[in-house]
Amino acid sequence: MMELAEHVLNLGVALQNEGSQTATSGPAIEKPAAAAIGIGLAALGSGYAERGIGAAAIGALAEDSISTGIAILMTVLPETLVILALVPLFVG
Amino acid sequence: MSSAQGANPEYVNARIRARRAKLFDDEDYRKLVRMGPSEISRYMEESEYEAEMNALGSRHSGVDLIEYSLNRNLAENFEDILDWAGGGLYEQIASYLRKFDAWNVKTVLRGVYSGASRDEVASDLIRAGEFDDRFLERLLDAQSIEGVVELLDGTIFERGMEAAFPEYEETDVLVPLENAADRAFYENLIAELGDYEPDSALALYAGFLKAEIDFRNARNALRLARSGADLDPAEYYIAGGDLFSEGQLSSLVSSTSELVSVIRDSEYGDELGQALAELEDADSLIGFERALDAALQEYADHLSHVHPLSVTPVLSYIIAKEREVNNIRAIARGREAGLSEDEIEKELVTI
Numbered sequence: 001m002m003e004l005a006e007h008v009l010n011l012g013v014a015l016q017n018e019g020s021q022t023a024t025s026g027p028a029i030e031k032p033a034a035a036a037i038g039i040g041l042a043a044l045g046s047g048y049a050e051r052g053i054g055a056a057a058i059g060a061l062a063e064d065s066i067s068t069g070i071a072i073l074m075t076v077l078p079e080t081l082v083i084l085a086l087v088p089l090f091v092g
Numbered sequence: 093m094s095s096a097q098g099a100n101p102e103y104v105n106a107r108i109r110a111r112r113a114k115l116f117d118d119e120d121y122r123k124l125v126r127m128g129p130s131e132i133s134r135y136m137e138e139s140e141y142e143a144e145m146n147a148l149g150s151r152h153s154g155v156d157l158i159e160y161s162l163n164r165n166l167a168e169n170f171e172d173i174l175d176w177a178g179g180g181l182y183e184q185i186a187s188y189l190r191k192f193d194a195w196n197v198k199t200v201l202r203g204v205y206s207g208a209s210r211d212e213v214a215s216d217l218i219r220a221g222e223f224d225d226r227f228l229e230r231l232l233d234a235q236s237i238e239g240v241v242e243l244l245d246g247t248i249f250e251r252g253m254e255a256a257f258p259e260y261e262e263t264d265v266l267v268p269l270e271n272a273a274d275r276a277f278y279e280n281l282i283a284e285l286g287d288y289e290p291d292s293a294l295a296l297y298a299g300f301l302k303a304e305i306d307f308r309n310a311r312n313a314l315r316l317a318r319s320g321a322d323l324d325p326a327e328y329y330i331a332g333g334d335l336f337s338e339g340q341l342s343s344l345v346s347s348t349s350e351l352v353s354v355i356r357d358s359e360y361g362d363e364l365g366q367a368l369a370e371l372e373d374a375d376s377l378i379g380f381e382r383a384l385d386a387a388l389q390e391y392a393d394h395l396s397h398v399h400p401l402s403v404t405p406v407l408s409y410i411i412a413k414e415r416e417v418n419n420i421r422a423i424a425r426g427r428e429a430g431l432s433e434d435e436i437e438k439e440l441v442t443i
């Protein structure tokens with residue numbers, strides 16, 4: 001994941017350099033593109049969180065100690081992070 | 093070992109906590125203590141032990157049935173944990189479960205020594221360690237103590253066994269070989285830990301292992317001190333703990349009160365204080381040994397909450413499961429021997 005973040009950062013720097021060379025006054029990354037990067041990173045983060053929760057939920061389900069509904073609910077809780085990350089797309 | 097790459101503590105711990113919740117609690121023990129052997133069997137048939145009770149029910153009966161079911165259930169549970177775990181977690185659990193390899197080696201040695209039949213020894217084995225069934229069969233087929241020692245070549249027990257064998261031949265007592273098995277297990281466990289950062293999960297795990305070794309040393313020392321037998325305490329000493337050094341232990345064994353004061357001044361003094369006072373008053377080791385078991389369990393539980401995503405919850409489950417099996421066995425054997433309910437309750441380790 002760190003590699004990807006680095007890559008995105010490099011992309012940003014490259015775009016910025018390009019911007020200064022052509023001497024246009026617009027931002028390096030357009031607003032919707034910036035929001036898209038944010039949403040993508042948020043999705044990666046929740047995916048990583050869901051990995052552990054999903055594993056634990058399947059473990060608990062295998063032992064019949066929780067119901068399927070609770071297991072699914074717990075597993076997708078970090079998904080709310082992605083929904084919050086959609087906010088900059090609309091207000092930005 | 094699971095097909096998953098790398099450690100998967102989330103999955104293993106979720107399953108383990110579910111199993112932990114299904115262990116017998118104080119209420120169950122209170123009921124069991126008032127039952128006879130056949131009622132205990134019936135009670136177990138309706139619990140987690142159902143499969144084992146049914147599988148062994150046609151071959152054994154009474155307290156033997158209970159005991160063999162307990163052993164088999166214990167082994168199945170621990171095999172399950174190994175099936176679930178992957179990566180580094182698997183390695184850590186497997187090396188702790190070698191405890192049962194040491195147990196099996198000792199059982200086979202005692203069987204050969206006492207001339208017990210192959211079937212008798214086989215039903216006492218706990219098939220939870222690293223040794224697979226084929227190796228255990230070969231151990232069972234061994235005709236002599238020397239044969240067993242030779243078979244252990246290439247395992248973690250090789251060095252200790254070979255060193256202890258001449259002494260066995262000289263004295264014809266099993267003690268050196270049995271101690272070698274225990275010592276090999278603990279020393280291997282400590283050696284496999286390698287380097288660790290302070291305050292990490294691994295450091296706490298190491299702390300737990302040290303406590304276990306310390307408690308074992310303390311228990312052996314107290315037993316020796318009380319029995320007054322003319323045995324060299326250094327033979328029983330397991331290296332790796334913090335509480336005693338080898339020389340210290342030898343000099344302490346001669347006096348129980350000194351030994352008690354050393355334990356009281358140590359880091360375990362707070363947890364064991366009450367049990368130590370009891371030991372001095374009642375002059376009985378039973379209460380103290382129960383207190384050691386309970387303190388170890390509490391320590392393991394504490395660790396499992398400090399570092400939930402590590403091997404520590406597994407460890408605390410392994411100890412809790414062993415404790416349950418020992419308790420049920422104590423109840424069944426106690427009832428068979430006609431002990432009173434109070435006496436049996438004293439034998440139980442509950443927290």
